[in-house]
Amino acid sequence: MSAGIQFGQFQADLHARELRRLGTRVPLQPQPFEVLLALLQRPGQLIGRETLQKKIWPGMAFIDAEGGLNKAVNRLREALGDRSGRPQFIETLPKRGYRWIAPVSYDIRSLAVLPLADHSVDQTRVEWADSITDELINAISCVTALDVISRTSAMRFKNSPQQVGEIARHLNADAVLEGSVAVSERKIAINLRLVEAFSERLLWSHSCEGDLDEIIAVQHQIASELAIKLQTRTANTGRDRKSTRLNS
16 A cells, blocks of 8 residues: 555545545545645645635636535545534535544655755865765664665755655655754754655654764664654555554
8 A cells, every 4th residue: 555644444545646445445536636635734724715726726717616616525525424514524614614623644654865954164064964964864774664765866856945845746755854964173963854745744853963973873863763753663565565654
């Protein structure tokens, strides 16, 4: 099963763009699925009708957008077995929009470590940022059960202005580790952020300082703390797959 978003007995497969119930595909047209993704991206928050209309029909002036949205939401509810009067998943706020109300968990099977930004006063030390990025990739690969995106693929996005979610989609990564390095004299400071790709939600952050002589120990400490946060597990889907589930 591909990585996706879990809620109750259902999973939204982000790669295949399919809805599944207990592993079995549930027929759902593209427009209702887009509504589902929009709601899952911001669970617990009101998503306005106009926002959803633009999500379903981007750049188009749809004559009966109101009716089209109502139909898409109704088809989504049918697929989920949900009822507007007693909702388990989708709450209706009359004339305003909809809110996702069920618990959500994200399956994370792949991680991209983006090239760390160099914030050193002396920019001739820029190689430290690339070196530490490489070492973090190696250390995380050793202590987590996730598929870590290769350095070659990740380095294409060094200093990229693109948003984390967009970069993650290019790399087919479910989460992204980004951050910065600053070297001064014989000291080093590292700041990191772990971001879930689909919702761009901050999952974990870490800041540390140390002597350059201790950099290897610092990197392994970071990797170990990240592994604890991810709480990696192996999911058996016919062959061993690597996965982490994080609840919202």
